[in-house]
Amino acid sequence: MHLSSALVAALLVAFLVTSTVRYIYTRYFSRHALPSSLPWIGVEGGSCFSRARATLRSFWHTRELVFEGYEKYSKKGLPFVLPNITTGPEVILPMSQMEWLLKQKETVLDQNEVNRSFLQADYTMLHPKVVTDTVHEDVIRKELTKMLGDYTADVIDEIDYAFRKNWGVDTKEWTEITSYYSMLDIIARISNRVIVGFPLCRDEGYLSHAKQFARWVVVEAAFIAMVPKTLKGILAPLIRILDVNYFRQNSKVVVPLIKKRLSSPSIEEKKKLTNPQDDYIQWSIDHSYDRKDPSLRTVDIINKRLSVIQFAVIQSSTITLANLALDLASYPELSSMFAHIRFEVLNELQATGGEWTKDALARMVSLDSVLRESMRMWGFVSRGVMKEVVAKKGVTLPSGHHLPHGTKVGVHASPVHRDDDIYPDALEFKPFRFCSNGGLRMVDDYSEKVVGNGIPLVTTSSNFMAFSHGRHACPGRFFASQQLKLVLAYIALNYDIKPIPFRPTNLWFVNTQGPPLDSKISVRRREGTV
Numbered sequence: 387m388h389l390s391s392a393l394v395a396a397l398l399v400a401f402l403v404t405s406t407v408r409y410i411y412t413r414y415f416s417r418h419a420l421p422s423s424l425p426w427i428g429v430e431g432g433s434c435f436s437r438a439r440a441t442l443r444s445f446w447h448t449r450e451l452v453f454e455g456y457e458k459y460s461k462k463g464l465p466f467v468l469p470n471i472t473t474g475p476e477v478i479l480p481m482s483q484m485e486w487l488l489k490q491k492e493t494v495l496d497q498n499e500v501n502r503s504f505l506q507a508d509y510t511m512l513h514p515k516v517v518t519d520t521v522h523e524d525v526i527r528k529e530l531t532k533m534l535g536d537y538t539a540d541v542i543d544e545i546d547y548a549f550r551k552n553w554g555v556d557t558k559e560w561t562e563i564t565s566y567y568s569m570l571d572i573i574a575r576i577s578n579r580v581i582v583g584f585p586l587c588r589d590e591g592y593l594s595h596a597k598q599f600a601r602w603v604v605v606e607a608a609f610i611a612m613v614p615k616t617l618k619g620i621l622a623p624l625i626r627i628l629d630v631n632y633f634r635q636n637s638k639v640v641v642p643l644i645k646k647r648l649s650s651p652s653i654e655e656k657k658k659l660t661n662p663q664d665d666y667i668q669w670s671i672d673h674s675y676d677r678k679d680p681s682l683r684t685v686d687i688i689n690k691r692l693s694v695i696q697f698a699v700i701q702s703s704t705i706t707l708a709n710l711a712l713d714l715a716s717y718p719e720l721s722s723m724f725a726h727i728r729f730e731v732l733n734e735l736q737a738t739g740g741e742w743t744k745d746a747l748a749r750m751v752s753l754d755s756v757l758r759e760s761m762r763m764w765g766f767v768s769r770g771v772m773k774e775v776v777a778k779k780g781v782t783l784p785s786g787h788h789l790p791h792g793t794k795v796g797v798h799a800s801p802v803h804r805d806d807d808i809y810p811d812a813l814e815f816k817p818f819r820f821c822s823n824g825g826l827r828m829v830d831d832y833s834e835k836v837v838g839n840g841i842p843l844v845t846t847s848s849n850f851m852a853f854s855h856g857r858h859a860c861p862g863r864f865f866a867s868q869q870l871k872l873v874l875a876y877i878a879l880n881y882d883i884k885p886i887p888f889r890p891t892n893l894w895f896v897n898t899q900g901p902p903l904d905s906k907i908s909v910r911r912r913e914g915t916v
């Protein structure tokens with residue numbers, strides 16, 4: 387080996403060793419310049435080794451750490467530090483400081499930054515522009531929310547198709563299904579009916595790749611987050627190899643479609659059409675024409691934007707419905723609960739002559755309540771509102787603690803959702819907890835809006851943060867809520883579910899939780915519904 391090559395190799399090794407050591411020190415041992423008066427949960431004696439142990443523990447045991455900290459500090463009005471192995475420690479505020487948290491300017495505390503690092507968006511979202519452009523936001527807030535009523539009939543049609551395919555139509559024998567995988571398929575189908583429409587929404591290859599892509603983003607993000615920053619450029623593409631392959635497979639069918647849309651008709655001609663193509667690809671093209679930057683409407687970026695929206699629409703709703711299926715199967719009074727839902731749904735439909743209008747769906751409050759109760763217990767991200775200090779000079783908490791630039795600060799939803807002082811019998815699944823006629827106390831605070839006889843699923847508050855809360859609460863929750871409510875109504879109208887003796891508990895992975903992927907339930911089509 388030449389002397390120069392040996393020198394380059396030695397420098398490379400030195401660089402790798404230094405950046406890895408630096409990363410290990412920062413991630414596991416450092417106090418991150420947080421005030422020494424802030425206690426770290428799970429850390430005894432405050433030694434740096436104890437901090438490293440607690441950080442390692444957060445990989446599988448964040449649940450214990452979050453709940454312990456909530457009881458020990460949050461309920462006494464004190465902040466504490468929660469170790470987090472993937473994205474670094476978080477300062478958890480007591481609920482009394484929620485108002486302060488929500489009032490801070492985005493130039494001081496920013497929620498986007500936390501979401502971006504949770505999803506390692508710069509690596510998992512395929513293109514840096516997809517992370518920062520606001521086309522997604524426009525489509526979600528406009529077409530996917532304001533036009534909900536326009537495609538209700540399509541969603542119902544696809545729900546029927548997807549359930550017949552996944553849960554079957556046998557009215558005599560029970561059919562065993564895996565709750566997670568059947569919901570993954572159902573949600574992928576009904577979302578894609580809106581997102582890409584016919585014929586792609588029935589293309590089995592396309593759907594399979596879209597499902598796989600959506601499933602792996604969060605897991606890959608967690609592993610990428612644990613790689614030293616200096617090595618991410620090399621290692622992230624290796625970690626992402628599966629998803630990039632799924633994306634490429636789908637590009638084969640999506641790219642020709644986008645090219646065709648971009649060439650004909652022209653955007654100006656299209657605006658004159660009375661019945662333009664309505665799907666995500668078209669909305670994304672249309673909104674990018676509102677921007678001055680032509681690089682926001684290349685074939686490549688439109689294609690990548692579509693994959694990213696697939697992740698948003700598939701993954702969270704799938705986990706929500708997989709949780710719901712287990713809650714239903716293990717609820718001892720399921721048949722009377724379904725009878726109540728059927729009564730409410732059929733009553734409302736009778737009033738509209740059988741049409742699923744937006745208003746009729748809004749009045750079906752028992753659907754909101756059942757889903758809200760399931761999400762209260764099993765919301766898939768533990769954090770409720772988490773922000774990052776972006777002000778260069780840091781920020782001072784109401785408690786007087788000063789947090790430096792880059793610190794994550796906020797509240798976790800999961801212990802609040804399971805606090806008996808807020809939700810009596812919080813560990814019990816009470817499906818009509820959020821219906822005022824359910825005979826139970828309505829849970830409210832300054833921001834929970836009670837409409838008619840119950841609280842809409844989409845309403846967020848400091849007591850219900852499954853969609854987060856405040857300015858950055860999930861913008862897709864209106865779209866998701868419509869799907870979830872229609873799915874629950876469909877199940878109650880068309881299926882029986884065989885009781886299971888207990889509800890399998892969820893598994894935690896850092897600060898997310900999900901139902902065991904292999905949990906099975908048995909279902910049977912109701913007589914007269916085939």
Ligand code: HEM
Pocket residue numbers: 497498500501522526530698699700702703706766767769770771772851852853854857858859860861862863865866
């Ligand atoms: C049951 C289904 C869903 C759940 C439980 C859910 C939950 C959440 C949560 C907890 C956040 C806040 C993350 C954070 O900043 O810490 C969030 C943000 C977001 N969600 Fe959802 N989501 C769901 C469905 C959807 C759908 C269907 C879409 C798209 C149509 C969507 C698009 C988004 C976007 C774009 C954000 C980022 C908002 C921002 O930072 O301002 N979500 N979601």
